[in-house]
Amino acid sequence: MRITKIRAGILCAFFGLGYYSSAQASTPLSIEQRLALLESRLNLAEREASEARLRADKAEKRTLAAEQQLAQVTKKQEKQTQQIETVEKNKRDDGFEFSAYARSGLLINEHGKGGRGGPGVSPASSLNGDAHVGRLGNEKDNYVELSFNKKMSFDDGSWAHFKTMLADGANNPDPWVQDNDSHHINIRQLYVEMGDLASFGGVAEHAILWAGKRFDRDNFDIHFTDSDIMFLGGTGGGINDVQWTDKLKSDFNVYGRNFGDLGSDNYNDNDIQNLMFTANNFYNNWQLMLTGMTAQGNDDLKDNTSTTGSYALRSDNTAKNGYYAMLAYHDKSRFYGLAPGVSETALQYGGGLGAEARQPGSDGDLTENAKSLRFASYGIVPVSKNWELAPSVIAQHSEDRYRDGDRYDWATFNLRASQAITQNFALLYEASWQYMDLDPNGRSYTSDGSTYNYQAVKGDFYKLTFAPTFKVGNVFDIKARPEIRFFATYMNWSKELDHYAINDDFGSTGFTAGGNWNFGVQSEIWF
Numbered sequence: 001m002r003i004t005k006i007r008a009g010i011l012c013a014f015f016g017l018g019y020y021s022s023a024q025a026s027t028p029l030s031i032e033q034r035l036a037l038l039e040s041r042l043n044l045a046e047r048e049a050s051e052a053r054l055r056a057d058k059a060e061k062r063t064l065a066a067e068q069q070l071a072q073v074t075k076k077q078e079k080q081t082q083q084i085e086t087v088e089k090n091k092r093d094d095g096f097e098f099s100a101y102a103r104s105g106l107l108i109n110e111h112g113k114g115g116r117g118g119p120g121v122s123p124a125s126s127l128n129g130d131a132h133v134g135r136l137g138n139e140k141d142n143y144v145e146l147s148f149n150k151k152m153s154f155d156d157g158s159w160a161h162f163k164t165m166l167a168d169g170a171n172n173p174d175p176w177v178q179d180n181d182s183h184h185i186n187i188r189q190l191y192v193e194m195g196d197l198a199s200f201g202g203v204a205e206h207a208i209l210w211a212g213k214r215f216d217r218d219n220f221d222i223h224f225t226d227s228d229i230m231f232l233g234g235t236g237g238g239i240n241d242v243q244w245t246d247k248l249k250s251d252f253n254v255y256g257r258n259f260g261d262l263g264s265d266n267y268n269d270n271d272i273q274n275l276m277f278t279a280n281n282f283y284n285n286w287q288l289m290l291t292g293m294t295a296q297g298n299d300d301l302k303d304n305t306s307t308t309g310s311y312a313l314r315s316d317n318t319a320k321n322g323y324y325a326m327l328a329y330h331d332k333s334r335f336y337g338l339a340p341g342v343s344e345t346a347l348q349y350g351g352g353l354g355a356e357a358r359q360p361g362s363d364g365d366l367t368e369n370a371k372s373l374r375f376a377s378y379g380i381v382p383v384s385k386n387w388e389l390a391p392s393v394i395a396q397h398s399e400d401r402y403r404d405g406d407r408y409d410w411a412t413f414n415l416r417a418s419q420a421i422t423q424n425f426a427l428l429y430e431a432s433w434q435y436m437d438l439d440p441n442g443r444s445y446t447s448d449g450s451t452y453n454y455q456a457v458k459g460d461f462y463k464l465t466f467a468p469t470f471k472v473g474n475v476f477d478i479k480a481r482p483e484i485r486f487f488a489t490y491m492n493w494s495k496e497l498d499h500y501a502i503n504d505d506f507g508s509t510g511f512t513a514g515g516n517w518n519f520g521v522q523s524e525i526w527f
Contacts, residue, residue, distance in 0.1 A: 097149040105485075105522025106173065107140035109510070114173075115140060115518040116511045119226040122461050122493070123500040124410040124436045128308060128356050128363045130374075130396060132227040134414045134432030137465035137487035139226075139522060143169040145188065156198040163214070165189035189214045195241075203242050211237035218251065218280050218287070220330070220344060222378045222392045223479065224416045224430070229346050229376045229394075230289070230326060231359045232278060233257065251280040259295075259307040259364030272298050272307065274353065276361045287328040293353050293361050294321045299368070307364030311445040311503060312454075315403055319368040322353025324360045335381035343379035348372075355398060365402055372398040380478060388478045390416040406441035410434060418478040426475050428467040428485065435460045438500065447503045454501050459494025482525035489518040 029037070107115035117138045124131030146166045153159045167188045191212025200207060216232035217240060238253030255276045274295040281288045298307070299318045306312045328346040335341030348357040355370035356363040378392035395411035412434040419427045440454035467487035474480045492515045498507030505511060 094151055094153055097147075097151070099147045099149070099527055100145060101526040102144040103139065103522060103524045104142040104144075105139060105520055107138075107518055107520040110517035110519075111510070113510070115520065116505050116508070116516075117489070117491075117518055121491075121505050122434055122436065123438060123457065123497055123504055123506055124408070124434065126310070126501075126504065127398070127401070127408055127410075128359065130227075130356075130358045131394070131410045131412060131434065131436070132225040133412055133434050133461065134224060134416070134430045134463055134465065135226045136224070136416060136428060136430040137467055137485070137489035137518060137520065137522075138463060138491075140520075141169055141171050142173075143167070147189070158194065158196045158198055160192060160194040162192050163189055164191075187213070193240075203244055204239070205243070207242050208240040209237075210240065216253065216255075216278075218289075220328075222376065222394070222414075224378070224390055224392055225394070225412065225414050225432075227376075227394060227412075228358050229344065230328070230348075232276070232291070232361070234274075234276065234361070236276075248281070248283050250282070251278075253278050253280075255361070257361060259298075259362060272296075272301075272364065274298070274361045274364070285330050287326070287330065289324075289326040289328070291324040291354065291360055292322070293324070295353060295364065296320055298353075298364050308362070310365075311447060312365060312402065313444045313446070313451075314365050315367050315443075317367050317369070317404070318364070319352040319355075319366050319370060321368070322351060322355065322361070322366070324348070324350035324354030324357075335379045339381050341379060341381035343377070345377035346375070348374040348376070355401060357396060367400055367402065367404060369400040369404060370398065370402075371400060372396060382476070386420040386476070388418045388420075388476065390418075390478055402443050403441045406443060407437075407439045409437040416478065418476075420475045423475055424471055426469045426471060428465075428469050428487075430463070430465040430467075432463040433460065434462075436497065445501060445503070452502060455499050457494075457496050457500045459497045461491070461493035461497065463489060463491040465489040481527070482523065484521070484523050486521050487519070491516050491518070 107117060109115040117140055119125070119132040119135040119138060120129050121138070122131060122133060125133075144167065148164050148166075150162045151159065152161075165188045167186045189212075191210055191214040193208050193210035195208040196206060197209075213235040214233060216230075219228065219231050219233070221228040221231070232253075232255065234255035234257030236253060236255040238251065240251040240253075242250045242252070244250065255278070256273050257276070258273060272295055274293055276291055276293040278289065278291040281290075298320045301307070301314070301318075304314050306314060326346055326348045328344065331337070331343045333340065334343065336343045350357055350360060350372050352368055352370060353363070353366055354360055355366050355372040357372045357374035374394070374396040376392075376394045378390065380388065380390045382388045392414045393412065397407075397409050399407045401408055412432065414432045415430065417429040419429070421427060437458045438454075439456040441456075443454045444451050445454065446452075465487055467485045469483050469485045471480060471483050473482075493506060493513050495513040498512050500506065506513070
């Protein structure tokens with residue numbers, strides 16, 4: 001279009017004037033001369049237009065290259081800024097950290113003697129501590145966990161974290177407990193984790209590696225009954241936070257542990273080690289946990305004593321493998337979708353060594369045919385300006401657990417309530433009820449050198465506690481600590497439960513069905 005306009009202008013000038021130049025020549029130009037001159041001018045105009053177009057194209061390319069270079073520089077600067085911010089944040093978080101959990105108190109009965117109790121007081125709780133009842137006004141132990149942590153950060157944005165936990169527990173109220181057989185000092189955790197590794201990318205860009213001895217990061221519990229919904233732990237390693245999408249992530253871990261727990265006679269037995277391979281998958285509030293385990297040699301011990309430190313005798317078909325699955329839902333902002341609060345729920349199923357649903361892999365006495373189905377749920381909800389409620393339920397059915405043909409059914413319902421009176425004083429209430437239908441089917445145990453059978457029993461247990469409590473911090477938060485509580489507890493149970501076992505708490509001297517009172521004071525703190 002540009003060339004056409006130039007040509008048109010020249011033609012108009014050429015035919016309109018008819019002369020090359022009045023100043024330079026008095027003789028008119030011939031047609032041939034005029035055409036030659038016109039062609040020359042046209043060629044010159046076309047060259048100038050082409051050169052102008054080339055200059056424009058070069059300028060446009062230089063502009064595009066400059067924009068691309070600027071974008072790269074900007075992106076590099078943003079990445080450097082992010083790295084600097086990460087390093088600065090890590091530096092702010094660097095240093096030594098100390099945290100703790102502790103409880104300690106006095107428990108006496110209505111006769112002024114040492115009271116019996118504890119969250120695991122009922123016969124059903126002998127099933128590896130599964131069936132706990134409400135803990136308020138029902139604890140006589142002194143227990144402490146001390147955690148020491150050190151975080152380190154590095155110039156490339158990566159970080160490392162060292163953690164260790166010391167634990168001590170005792171029932172003896174004396175100020176010196178060296179001779180107390182229940183006194184154990186343990187290193188319960190000792191591990192290193194590292195994250196934001198510069199060489200990692202893709203789904204593992206922000207993944208966290210760990211190795212050592214630890215509680216699994218994804219454990220969760222019902223504090224009010226001192227009962228784990230899920231407790232997995234041991235010595236091993238793994239990778240956490242593999243981020244598949246914005247909403248889907250996974251953890252993959254391997255643990256090795258011996259059977260038993262704090263206080264177990266066989267806890268340091270290294271002949272048998274249960275290896276557990278677990279995958280935890282999270283999508284929004286949902287959690288799906290899958291675990292497989294194997295303990296080679298567990299079914300071939302030279303003696304027939306329990307691996308978990310109990311008085312029970314093992315069966316002839318003890319498991320050496322197991323599997324476990326859990327589907328859980330965690331809502332940290334709503335009480336079952338009904339009101340502001342929190343709620344967590346889990347459905348669990350396991351077989352073989354995985355039939356221990358509370359602490360998978362911790363019970364070496366399970367049979368190869370053992371099966372367990374367990375449901376657990378709790379929530380916390382404020383119901384007015386001064387009142388907060390925390391209901392919970394745990395129920396379990398297991399069969400072929402320790403003997404083929406045995407069956408253990410139980411369910412626990414617990415309600416903790418807090419009534420704030422002043423800024424530093426609250427009244428705590430707790431009601432707990434547990435139903436048990438236990439059929440050991442001839443399972444045996446030893447006591448004082450003699451062998452006995454567990455008895456099939458059926459009945460229920462209930463406990464009521466009133467606890468005036470002093471608090472600092474948020475008195476309206478039912479889980480805020482520290483607390484100092486004074487309490488009175490009444491408990492009773494079906495008489496039939498006294499006959500489950502002669503070495504059981506129920507039925508022991510001074511602690512039989514018909515009603516029992518406990519009184520005491522307790523402190524509890526965590527930070």
